[in-house]
């Protein structure tokens with residue numbers, strides 16, 4: 001066996017696992033790893049300005065290409081700065097590995113400089129957190145980490161490397177070392193048959209496709225099954241693009257925040273739900289009694305402990321989404337001829353047609369609805385969108401049209417403000433030929449503002465569309481739900497009493513990017529076109545800052561049947577003859 005520095009072996013393992021970008025910032029306790037990385041011809045390192053940014057960039061990279069993202073930091077505060085990113089990946093089932101440096105083994109119990117027990121801190125927000133105590137274990141622990149990150153329900157792993165272990169040498173032959181297998185869980189044939197029977201017995205079945213469908217690249221299988229049995233498909237927020245927005249069986253997203261009204265109506269009329277790779281998140285279900293109703297539920301998930309976690313389904317199936325959907329189709333083909341569209345699909349189409357909301361507002365300050373109309377018209381079907389949390393994300397979820405899987409990337413469960421700039425950086429590096437657009441709020445942008453400098457330095461171009469309402473829109477909206485007067489004061493306070501707040505255009509320019517501010521609706525489209533062109537030409541991030549109304553109200557509620565409309569007449573298209581008359 002050849003003998004080599006253990007960190008050289010680690011770099012070879014990263015290369016063979018498909019890693020071509022890592023995001024991090026060095027410190028004394030991780031220098032041997034950086035020394036080895038310098039010799040790699042295949043891996044490019046981007047020096048971030050904050051380790052949280054490294055985790056979000058690795059996360060975005062992984063979401064866009066389906067591989068395992070890698071973030072690196074030194075000991076002590078570098079690792080603690082990564083916790084939010086680990087939690088975000090755990091929440092959304094994203095495979096990522098964080099590598100942290102650590103003080104030497106001999107001083108770990110002596111309160112040494114920057115020696116913190118990062119493994120214990122990270123444990124609740126990772127699938128596996130481990131410190132490598134023996135150099136000879138290093139290749140095996142790294143191989144296992146990639147396997148753990150990818151197998152079953154994907155998620156993050158943290159590997160902590162004491163400095164003296166990083167300096168050791170081991171026997172390692174890259175020629176005979178390869179990734180450990182990651183088998184996909186196949187479904188039970190008996191359960192699949194039962195599921196098909198339930199779907200065939202139902203009069204108004206619906207498929208709820210969750211993020212697991214995207215993660216297992218199962219969109220084709222999903223669409224094929226839906227078309228064969230003529231079942232409408234409702235993608236969750238995490239599965240937007242699993243079926244194209246303009247597919248005849250597209251039924252919109254169910255929920256109490258990022259929903260379409262027609263999707264909730266369709267769901268409420270359904271009698272049998274096939275949920276695949278979905279975890280029944282609370283922003284999706286709202287009040288469970290209404291969500292469940294008298295419907296029967298079939299729950300397919302790759303992780304057995306997910307089944308029954310939120311409520312007891314009528315049938316559970318443990319399987320990878322892709323294999324389950326393929327098997328459901330195979331069994332359906334055995335049991336019944338291909339179905340034609342019928343009254344249920346006609347009803348779905350009618351609800352989709354009539355329950356539309358207005359977006360053609362000309363008001364100044366600009367209404368968010370209008371911003372999303374411009375976004376939908378300006379960007380093509382191949383655009384990859386990235387968004388985090390805030391009222392802007394909720395409007396995005398309600399209005400944006402998405403056509404392809406892995407083209408709507410949202411940190412749905414954890415929702416850390418500041419995610420977008422770094423995530424856009426990772427996404428663009430994973431998909432260099434595609435246009436990447438971050439939809440951001442002014443506060444979310446300000447959370448990780450410094451990461452614009454990273455994208456500008458490494459010439460990573462993307463477009464940011466900001467809805468600047470100079471306050472914490474989502475927090476102010478809470479006042480409407482909970483009757484909390486102080487939420488208004490707090491949210492307005494956040495703007496510093498200023499009408500325009502921070503000058504984000506100047507911020508972009510200071511960081512090496514570009515920007516333009518827009519105050520009138522008719523100027524949005526030219527500004528977006530300018531931003532796309534400028535980002536392509538200059539290879540840096542470009543911002544379109546859109547000044548929106550400060551008191552925008554999104555349609556939200558607590559239950560899928562009580563979405564409150566604060567501006568009902570204004571927000572809905574006037575449908576001749578009334579909604580229900582036309583919907584029949």
Ligand SMILES: Cc1ncc(C[n+]2csc(CCOP(=O)(O)OP(=O)(O)O)c2C)c(N)n1
Pocket residue numbers: 389390391392393415416417440441442443444445467469471472473474475
């Ligand atoms: C790290 C973090 N801190 C706090 C929050 C709580 N939070 C959710 S939305 C929001 C307001 C965001 O403001 P902005 O980005 O301007 O978007 P808006 O809601 O105004 O559209 C806050 C503070 C969060 N999600 N993440």
